[in-house]
Structures are given as structure tokens and as C-alpha cells.
Amino acid sequence: MVKGFFTVRSWFFIIGSAGLLAFAAWLADVMVQPNWGMLSLAIITAILLFLYLSFEEGRVSAREIAVIAVLGALAAAGRVPLAAVPSVQPTTFLVIISGYIFGARAGFMVGSTAALASNLFLGQGPWTIWQMFAWGLAGFSAGLFRYILPNGGWRSMAAFQFGWGYIFGWIMNLWTWLAFIAPLTWQSLLATCAASFWFDSLHAAGNLIIYLLIGRGVAKALERAKRKLEFSYLQVENIAE
């Protein structure tokens, strides 16, 4: 994956992202009050570009692309049946479990695709890029979580699912706080997070309950799908024998 950073397209991405950040930083500096709303949006966009770059430059088979697309669509469709209950949906649960089974890169792609694809139908808004980032990060961190704690067990995964209910809400609050609230103090951040506390709690409880009810079954199904994705090349002479 590292050698991909030396392709022309990679340099295009790097220079583009650096230019975006420099432009936002310059614009924020020019203003009477630093514009953290715009700067944060530029940083999030640059991070997303880099994560997409790693997916673009990595070796990805047709099977992996198909499975990621299906999981992304499924996570997006999961926003519909429980839409009547605010913040409760299997999307975060599925994104996390996908990242845990298929790895950080696939987890990020499932999360960001779920946000983008569902909003093509549910309506794009300023929230789209932050949802792409938050769900992408949920999937990415789940991959890292398995790397750090390979034998964590269901309790640690349950806690991870529960915690992401709040983290997702805080990430979404961050832009509201940076773009629309002044001054940027701990008090104003707490006030912004307090406004969404019940929604975040419902999200966290929803993740936990969904994981406890169907988590193991879903993990087994995904492990089975992962085994079907894995293959190894055989030497021609070995086949001839």
C-alpha cells in the first residue's frame, strides 16, 4: 500500500489535500475571528480523501468490492425500518462489526458508503460529510480494536458498541459547536453535547441491544463470508503435479 503513495494520482491527492488545508488555514487566519467551522470541514475532507486514497491504491478484488458495497447498502437500509425510534438503528452496529471482521480499511469503506448512499435517498445535507467521517471512523476503529485486542470477547465488543453511540453523537456535535457557537469553551461544548444527550444515549443503548440480540449471528455470517473471500495462488508446477 505504501508504494501507492508514489503514483501520480497519489501526489494529486496529497497536493490537493494539502492545498485544501492551507487554503482553509489561510482563510481562517485572514478573518477577524478564526473560522473553525470551515477549517474543521477542510480537515475532515482531507482525512476522508486520504482514507479513500488508501482504498484506491490497495489491492482490492471484485469479491471485496461486492461485499463492501452490499454491507454499505445494508447498513444504509438499516436506517429505514427503525426510523420511527430516534437514533436507534442497526447502521452503527453493522459498520462496527464489519470493521471488526474485515479490517480497518473495509470498515471505513462500509461506514462512509452507508452514509453517502443512504443520504442520496434520505437527503444530502451539511451532516453528510460528518456522518461519512463518523461512521467511517467507527468501522476503521473496530478494525484497530481487533488488532489491539484480538481476544477481547463479547463484553469488550458490547462496551465498544455502546461507546460508539456517544462518540458518534459527539463527532456530529463537533461541527455544530465549531461552526455555530462562540466562544469555544468547555462550557459551550458541554451545553452542545447536553442538548443531544438523550439521542446519544438512545443510540448507545440501541447499539448494545442490537449487538446482544443478533451480534454473534451476524459475526458468524460475516466470518463465513470472509473465508469465501480469501484465496491463495497456486504455483503452476504444483497444479501440474
Place this chain on the structure above:
Amino acid sequence: MIDQFFYTEKGNFMQTLHPAASLTYIAVLLVLVLAFSHPLYLIGLMLSVVLAIWAAEGLKAWEGYMKLALGMAVLIMIINPLASSTGNTVLWLTPDLPGLGVLAITVESIFYGALMGLRLLIIVSIFCLYNQIIHPDRLLNLWPRFFRKSALVVSLATRLFPVMTASLHRIKEVQQLRGVDFQAGTLRQRWGKYLYMFNILLISSLEDSLEMAEAMQARAFGSGPRLRYRRDYFRPRDMLCLISCLLAAGIALYALFDGLGTYSFYSGWGDMPGGSSNLPIMAAILGGLSLPALLSWGAQHCHYLESRI
């Protein structure tokens, strides 16, 4: 009712613009609304966005968007005065609140909160415009040049989304025919029934994904450089709109560099930075941003203009 929030083919001028031109227009509007903090500039931006929505025949949808966004705007208007006690004109000192102490509600913080509420409404209006003028498929066609695999993933997921929701309904109907009552039982039991349905969908979709991958391989996916098929033409109207909004963005950058377009809320009430020199700059920015709507009006009333652009 809900359909009006999303793209529907109306055949108007704004919908015929090239997605690259429309996307640049939306991006410039979004950057400017985040960059400007002066009330007059923000009001001007709101007017030009509403003008574009009117040209896109989306005023009814915009009303719906505004009703939804108003709650969030009010929340921002409430949080700002509560979170900030700075400002020279104190209106009210709250009683000693536990954990927060005595809060001073100032005119400046209320004014800032109201302006930030307006900024949110403009941002939501910009996305209303986006949803009215950019066809999702035409937008997705833009990306394969830069994001080959990611664009394919998003395209596949977008195609699968309605299939998945239809499958969910189908599975639910089958379950109901087999005697499952989704309304009966305790909350946990009802959740269990819904999630079991989700599990069935997951397993069948994963099986389908392998077939999809085989179909992709059968169509030579990954066997060589990818070809692209373009259907969108870049016409003079796209060039005009692109140049006008980029010019507006350039003038806005010059204005920001010159200290115009921003306002310091908490350092006392002051004159508008730059005074009357703002007016020609504001007129140039808003003129540039209103050109697509004006061209739309012109094309509607003058067939010669429509045929030339």
C-alpha cells in the same frame, strides 16, 4: 409530500446544468456562507440562494426544509447566549445555577446566536438547492476519473439500497404470512422479530454479493485500465455559470483579505468594516452568484438566448 425533498425531474434550466458546474456553484455558496460572518453578507447570500431555489422550482420543498431546520436554528440561538457571558450590554443576570454559576445574557450573544441560526438556515437552503438541481446518477458519473474503486462501491451500494429496502418489505411479508405478528409481544420480542428479519437479509445479501463479484469478473473487472463513457456535455451555459461563481468566489476572497465581510460580535457595536466600499463588492458577489437564476429566467422568456447557451 416527502418526495419533494429529493431530486425530481422538472426539466428546468437549473437541472440542465453540467453536474461539475452545479457542484462548483454549491461548493462556492457553502464556502462563502462559512467564510462570511457579517449580517448583510449573510442576508445577501440567503437571498441569492432563495433566488436559485425559485429558479429551480423548489420553493415548496424549501419551505419543508426550513420547517425541519428551524428547531436546530432555535437551539443554536438558545445555546449561544447561555454559553457566552461576554458582551458589553447585559440584559439579564440569571440566578446562581448549579455547576454554571451566574450567567449574563448579553445583547451581543443573542445577536451572534441569531446570526448563527441564520447561517444554519442558509446552509440547509444550499443543500435544498443541491437536492433540487443535481441528479444523483449524474453526480456519481463525475467521480470514476479520480476514485475508480470507491465510486464503483458507492454506485453499487446506491443501486442496492432500494433493492434492500424492497427485500426488507418482502421478508416482512413472508414472516407475516408465516404467522409472525410484528406488533405483538414485549418491546424486546418485537425488536427480536425486526432484527431477525435483518439477519435473514444479511445472509441472503452476502450470498448475492458473491454472484455479483462473479458477474463483475465475467465482465472483465480488474483486467485492464478502465474505460469511461461520458453522456454529459459542457455547454456555454455551464461555462457562464462556472465563470460567474468562480469570479464571485475570487471577489469574496479579495473582500475577506481586505477585512470586509466579517464582523466582530463581542468587541462592542461598531460600524460595518469597510463602510460603503462594501456595497459594490457585495453587489458583484451577489450578482455573480445570482447569474444562474437570471440565466434561467432569461432562457424561459427568450428562446433565442436558450438556443445560444
